[in-house]
Amino acid sequence: MTTPTHVAADIAVFLALTHVPGLNPNTADFVLLIGSNLIDIDHLFSHPIYHPRRNPFTTHTLHKSWLVLGAVSCALLFIRPLMFIAIGLLLHFALDYLYVRWFVMPAL
Numbered sequence: 001m002t003t004p005t006h007v008a009a010d011i012a013v014f015l016a017l018t019h020v021p022g023l024n025p026n027t028a029d030f031v032l033l034i035g036s037n038l039i040d041i042d043h044l045f046s047h048p049i050y051h052p053r054r055n056p057f058t059t060h061t062l063h064k065s066w067l068v069l070g071a072v073s074c075a076l077l078f079i080r081p082l083m084f085i086a087i088g089l090l091l092h093f094a095l096d097y098l099y100v101r102w103f104v105m106p107a108l
């Protein structure tokens with residue numbers, strides 16, 4: 001999934017979370033949520049850096065360990081300062097999964 005799509009989804013989720021009673025997300029939470037997209041830094045270790053039909057779960061270093069990072073993220077959902085990183089990572093993996101299902105060639 002492209003970075004603008006990830007950021008737009010993060011903004012939408014953050015705005016939705018502002019309506020959750022008792023959560024009261026602040027600017028730091030927003031930065032953590034958007035910053036979770038830094039997981040895509042593993043694109044820099046691939047050649048070419050961006051390929052629209054490449055499966056990130058089989059080629060990118062950090063995305064390959066999606067199961068471990070997903071499990072850790074689920075645990076971090078209960079720790080307030082890290083909750084928004086966890087939400088961002090889970091949302092990132094979900095969007096990447098949808099992207100793979102819809103657009104990626106099976107051989108790549």
Ligand SMILES: [Zn+2]
Pocket residue numbers: 001039040056063092096
């Ligand atoms: Zn990604």
